[in-house]
Amino acid sequence: MAVAYDPNNIFGKILRGEIPAHKVYEDDVSLAFMDIMPRAEGHVLVVPKEGARGLLDVSPETLGELMKRVQHVAKAIEKAFAADGLTLHQFNESAGGQVIYHLHFHLLPRWDGVALRPPGTMAEDTKLAEQAEKIRGAMGPFEG
Known part of the structure; x- marks a missing residue:
């Protein structure tokens, strides 16, 4: 049985501007922002x-x-x-590892010999802001 979408999830609140986020990219289709509990430097959610x-x-x-x-x-x-x-992660429902029930894709940059950090540790806000700026600076125009 399908479960209905609840717009009051944390990502819905971020999309409505009710909760702040370090935005990397936004247009009429999507929002990309820094994961506040990153498993790698530069971990972004889309x-x-x-x-x-x-x-x-x-x-x-x-x-x-x-x-x-x-x-x-x-x-x-x-x-x-x-x-x-x-690494690209996408989880569906609790059995699939999903915790926030709004579709999202995790983008995790990886380096040879460097393991992902365990989940659950909050990043420093200033560090996330710096990483978001670094990503925006490396991003060319969207040509989709």
């Missing part, structure tokens, strides 16, 4: 502006456009942090 609980209930049109933004932000992260690679 969310659709459409209210969707997960991958299975977002509209195909939004998903297609969203993935173009995920790729755009990923390229900027890789460039900004001179990453050797990138």
Whole structure:
């Protein structure tokens, strides 16, 4: 049985400007911002502006456009942090590891020999602001 989307989740509140976030990219389709509990330096979340609980209930049109933004932000992260690679995570429902029930993609820059940090440690606000600025500085115009 499908569970309805609840717009009062934390990402919905960030999208409405009720909770601050260190924004990396925003347009009419998506918002990308720093994860406040990063598992790697430069860990960014990309969310659709459409209210969707997960991958299975977002509209195909939004998903297609969203993935173009995920790729755009990923390229900027890789460039900004001179990453050797990138990990993309997306979880669905509690059994799949989802904790916040608004579709979101985790972009984590990776370096050879460097493991991801364990989840759950808050980052310093000033550090997130600096990383967001670094990513924005590495980002070219969106050409989707």
